[in-house]
Amino acid sequence: MAHIPKPEWLRKPIQGDKNLTYVRRILSDLKLHTVCQEAACPNTMECFSSKTATFMLLGSVCTRNCAFCNVTTGSPSPVDPDEPRRVAEGVKALGLQHVVVTSVTRDDLPDGGAAHFAEVIKAIRELDSEVVIEVLIPDFKGDETALNLVIEAHPDVINHNVETINRLYSTVRPQAEYNQSLELLRRVREKDPSILTKSGLMVGLGEKKEEVFNLLLDLRDQDCDLLTIGQYLAPSRQHHPVVEYVHPDVFEEYRKKALEFGFLEAASGPFVRSSYHAKEMIENRIIGGNNATS
Numbered sequence: 001m002a003h004i005p006k007p008e009w010l011r012k013p014i015q016g017d018k019n020l021t022y023v024r025r026i027l028s029d030l031k032l033h034t035v036c037q038e039a040a041c042p043n044t045m046e047c048f049s050s051k052t053a054t055f056m057l058l059g060s061v062c063t064r065n066c067a068f069c070n071v072t073t074g075s076p077s078p079v080d081p082d083e084p085r086r087v088a089e090g091v092k093a094l095g096l097q098h099v100v101v102t103s104v105t106r107d108d109l110p111d112g113g114a115a116h117f118a119e120v121i122k123a124i125r126e127l128d129s130e131v132v133i134e135v136l137i138p139d140f141k142g143d144e145t146a147l148n149l150v151i152e153a154h155p156d157v158i159n160h161n162v163e164t165i166n167r168l169y170s171t172v173r174p175q176a177e178y179n180q181s182l183e184l185l186r187r188v189r190e191k192d193p194s195i196l197t198k199s200g201l202m203v204g205l206g207e208k209k210e211e212v213f214n215l216l217l218d219l220r221d222q223d224c225d226l227l228t229i230g231q232y233l234a235p236s237r238q239h240h241p242v243v244e245y246v247h248p249d250v251f252e253e254y255r256k257k258a259l260e261f262g263f264l265e266a267a268s269g270p271f272v273r274s275s276y277h278a279k280e281m282i283e284n285r286i287i288g289g290n291n292a293t294s
């Protein structure tokens, strides 16, 4: 497929201030990984400058090989039992009131890393019981016992991304299943309705508008509360190509449709990512549509 030049709305001014150095130093001192850096998120400068980061647990090597993702694939390192303490220290050092914690997918572990997520939640709560904790979890290969470990640790938000429409799973997420991801969200809602559920997708992978609307309805069928939609950006030419740069007006259309379908909040814009302005989303002050790029 021919390379499509980036449109004007995807040119982001380079921003950075003294907080950048501070955040990088904290992460390095505490030996913490972030999805911001590992996934080469386009918002890294902006988020680090406002002392926000999304911690990535269980190392920086993933056992899956999704066609859209920049995270290294291979044999991951053993689980580090001291990591929960360091994440909690990181939350404190950055002064976070809302923390997003995710992980690489660890299909090599019997529980997919679920117990480790629970330990991290516990460690953060022990250090500061007021912090809002959002976990962005893998599918644990549909293992309900593993998922229950996370639910029972009672984070405030459980986020699990569907990433794309069902039709594109075989090329974009071949080691995952669309219905399994929907089922995960349903189980969270069923087991503990006090936990907010959240999901997200990337557009520009070749999906059609109607297919996106159907995906939103599928998520609402699981009573999913919160939604993020962002532009897919190919990390390299070896990754899935960008099929389309979706216009900001279409993002706004998706956002309005999501609210019409009953999501409590929806952030939709070219630079929106699962954890982008996560705190504001919970506080019901999200920046939607075209403004999400600012």
Ligand code: SF4
Pocket (backbone or CB within 6 Å): 035, 036, 037, 041, 042, 043, 044, 045, 047, 048, 052, 053, 054, 273, 274, 275, 276, 277
């Ligand atoms: S949007 Fe999320 S992943 Fe990207 S830099 Fe911000 S906190 Fe990190």
